[in-house]
Amino acid sequence: MASDIRITPSILNADFSNLQSEIAKIAKVSDLLHLDVMDNVFVPNFTFNFERASKIIKESPLPVDAHLMVADVDHIAPEYAQAGCASVTIHAEATKDVSGTLRAIRKIGARSGLALKPATQIEDYVDFIDDVDMFLIMTVEPGFGGQKFMTDMMSKVSRTRAIIGSRPIWLQVDGGVSLETIEIAADAGADTFVAGSAVFNAQDPAAMVTALRELASKS
Ligand code: DX5
Ligand code: ZN
Numbered sequence: 001m002a003s004d005i006r007i008t009p010s011i012l013n014a015d016f017s018n019l020q021s022e023i024a025k026i027a028k029v030s031d032l033l034h035l036d037v038m039d040n041v042f043v044p045n046f047t048f049n050f051e052r053a054s055k056i057i058k059e060s061p062l063p064v065d066a067h068l069m070v071a072d073v074d075h076i077a078p079e080y081a082q083a084g085c086a087s088v089t090i091h092a093e094a095t096k097d098v099s100g101t102l103r104a105i106r107k108i109g110a111r112s113g114l115a116l117k118p119a120t121q122i123e124d125y126v127d128f129i130d131d132v133d134m135f136l137i138m139t140v141e142p143g144f145g146g147q148k149f150m151t152d153m154m155s156k157v158s159r160t161r162a163i164i165g166s167r168p169i170w171l172q173v174d175g176g177v178s179l180e181t182i183e184i185a186a187d188a189g190a191d192t193f194v195a196g197s198a199v200f201n202a203q204d205p206a207a208m209v210t211a212l213r214e215l216a217s218k219s
Contacts, residue, residue: 005186005207005216006031006170008065010049010196011056013145024061025205030088031211032065034174034194036145039070042094043143050076054083060107063087067115067194070094070141074101081108089113091171092120100132113172117142118150122160132169133190135160139185140175145196149176154188161189169201182212186219 009030013023023033037053040046047079048056057064063086070076073094080088084130088105092114095101102112114125115136122135137157140147153173160171173185182193195212202208 003104005193005213006172007033007213007216008034008107008172008192008194009199009205009209010034010067010145010174010194011200012036012038013197014200019056020059022200022205023062026199027061027210029206030062031192033060033062034196035064035066035085036196037066037068037070037080039072041071042073042091043069045143050079050083053080057083057085065089065113067113067136068081068094076204077101078104078108081105081110085110085135087111089115089134091117091142092125093217098125098128099131100172102128102152106131106133111170115142115174116156118153122156122163127166128161128168129163134170134172135164136172136174137190137202138175139173139177139181142175149174149178149181149184151181151184154184157185157188157190165192177212179208179215182215183219 038045038047065086065087066080073090105112111133113134170192173190174194177195178198
């Protein structure tokens, strides 16, 4: 699905016992599948170990956008790129080697993403911009789906958009994105949208992805 707006549904709130059929519901209308990897160390929640994640990546009909919320990310991120992810995002707060890990992801052939928790400022990471294919501005504290969208992150999104300028870097928001909030994020400059509970709690997940895309495209 090629457009300047990307909708990347998160399976965090999908039925984990039936992931293949959950993913099939949104595969035709989505750009990438957002895979939230949590280790119960960097965040107080656990989702997949590498073995389970690898299977999802291998079987996914969509390219996979891995969001690594793990402590040992410098070691783990290249493994996710090697496993076939289209995009691998690391947290600024978890890495000890921002450039080295982003470059390692790219070298394997995946897009490199840098995520910032709500308290982390984009201005502290401007120097790494040449190693970044996507910035992820968290609009909730990472760890759980179904939280409230933090509108006060929109200033960070606008500042990131200004810093990106004409570079071909994607700007993703993650957390609380819904029919009520997606336009606010798009107006602030986001072009890539994670939506978990809004999509998988909807009666018709595919129709929800399409509705979100239409709203985001209006801005
Ligand atoms: C939160 C995760 C998000 C989350 C989004 O730590 O990174 O991707 O699953 O879920 P919703 O859209 O329900 O906030
Ligand atoms: Zn996420």
